Amino acid sequence: MFLLGTLVNGLAVLVGSVLGMVLPRIPDRFHHTIMQGIGLTVILIGLSMALGDSADILIMIVSMALGGLLGSWLDIERKLDQVGVWAERRFHRVAPGKTAEGFVTASLIFCVGSMSIVGAIQSGLGAGNHTLFAKSELDFVTSTVLASTFGPGVLLALVPVVVYEGFIALFAHLVGAHLQNEAVIGCLTATGGLLIMGIGINILGFKKVPVGNLLPAMFIAAFIKWGFPHISAWLPVVGH
DSSP, rough: TTHHHHHHHHHHHHHHHHHHHHSSOOOHHHHHHHHHHHHOOOOOOOHHHHHGGGGGGHHHHHHHHHHHHHHHHHTTTHHHOOOOOHHHHHHHSSSTHHHHHHHHHHHHHHSSSSHHHHHHHHHTTTTTTHHHHHHHHHHHHHHHHHHHHHTTHHHHTTTHHHHHHHHHHHHHHHHOOGGHHHHHHHHHHHHHHHHHHHHHHHTTSSSSSHHHTHHHHHHHHHHHHHTTTGGGGGHHHHHH
């Protein structure tokens, strides 16, 4: 079953989020410190991803610029916030003011990364679900921590997780081995790492980074790397 890993990942987010929501509420005097710690950790995760493909910096720069333009035109950030606001109205008594932020933050953390992409491709190609199973363990812990702070918004993040990974797995199942391109996946993951860093900056309370509007940059980076695999060789020329 090529969707088994995706379903297990969604279940891990579900169980972890429910567990985090039923844990005793974190006292306000601890909330700021905990959020600062989570923000720093998220930045570290994003930084490690972004530095994993330093050879494609030029592609990342171009992709972030074009992705920002496209995302702003599509107004992705506002649409994501609208989903969160809708959920916030539903869960207002449980976690007022936190659901929208929790949904956007958790969705990006769970969906952006090499484990999501590689794991879903492996699953779709019939190469096993071990990567998604490992990711499920990590997401279980992360969703528990996030849900104890953000509330039900983290629970709703299981929807984009299942849809995102399920689509990739289905596409891989239909297309076949053409998706096994480590260079493209690495470039996409590195660009996604920059977005994860933006999430961490938002959690720390610095200037708001419209991460939602930058989402297309990931896929633009993958397209450029796939269509022009030697573009990184231009970097020394551009630098001079």
